[in-house]
Amino acid sequence: MNISLDVILGYAAGGFGIYAFRAKTMIPLRFAATCGCAFGLAYGALRGAQPTILVNAVMLALNLWRLIEMRRLISDSGAATHTDPSRPEGYDWLKPFMHRVELPAGHVLFRKGEVGNEAFLIGDGEVHIPEFDAYARPGDLLGEIGLLATDNRRSATAVCRTAVRAWRVSYHELKELCLQNPQFCLHLATVIVRRFEHNLRHASQKIEAPAA
Incomplete structure (x- = not known):
């Protein structure tokens, strides 16, 4: 049985989406959601489904931004543990x-x-x-x-x-x-x-x- 690329991408998007809902901490959740949106965007592009493309493009940008923001928070707060609190x-x-x-x-x-x-x-x-x-x-x-x-x-x-x-x-x-x-x-x-x-x-x- 031949499975087309768009179907594979669709299943991948769904799999990452399910994992994102099951994730208990924010960084794994955001990472999974970002991957899911990327695969969903590719799926929509192959299918020519403009609403799917639009929704996944917006969600991809938002999840990527939140992921970067959270990683920066962890990095900056980690550096703060070595910073003089009086500064x-x-x-x-x-x-x-x-x-x-x-x-x-x-x-x-x-x-x-x-x-x-x-x-x-x-x-x-x-x-x-x-x-x-x-x-x-x-x-x-x-x-x-x-x-x-x-x-x-x-x-x-x-x-x-x-x-x-x-x-x-x-x-x-x-x-x-x-x-x-x-x-x-x-x-x-x-x-x-x-x-x-x-x-x-x-x-x-x-x-x-x-x-x-």
Whole structure:
């Protein structure tokens, strides 16, 4: 029995599509969907089916873009684990998944004891944390510890001392990224721990300074 090329391509597209639905993590899903769309596009071209060509061409571009975006995220977050968290560019890899906000001076980002549901990356301006008499400046990440806390309660208040440009991401969005790709979750946890260690060292230096 002779099987034509277009039939082979059609079965291949269907097979990759089924695998994509069964994939449990995002990169294998996107890779399978990209391959399925490529075979579907070739199938449509051989059959002269313009709707099939159009749909698969659009889906191929979208899946390829998302695949590249996710691989870049993993690569950038992996590099971030070796980056000094006090440097302004330390968390730039998160910006594509965050939403930019402009906040006036005096705006309260969150209050101590509140249930947190989002984290902030400071772009410009200063944010005062009164409980510790500390300031968050460009490049600092605020509120991310609540993602890992048992009850998501805020441990301090954060108030804009000046007009602030920031990037905001919800805990739900971060959790989605973690569930989509466990490697991203590992990198994020590593970055948070490294920032916590940095803050502890900074606090210890402030305590030791008067004694010196």
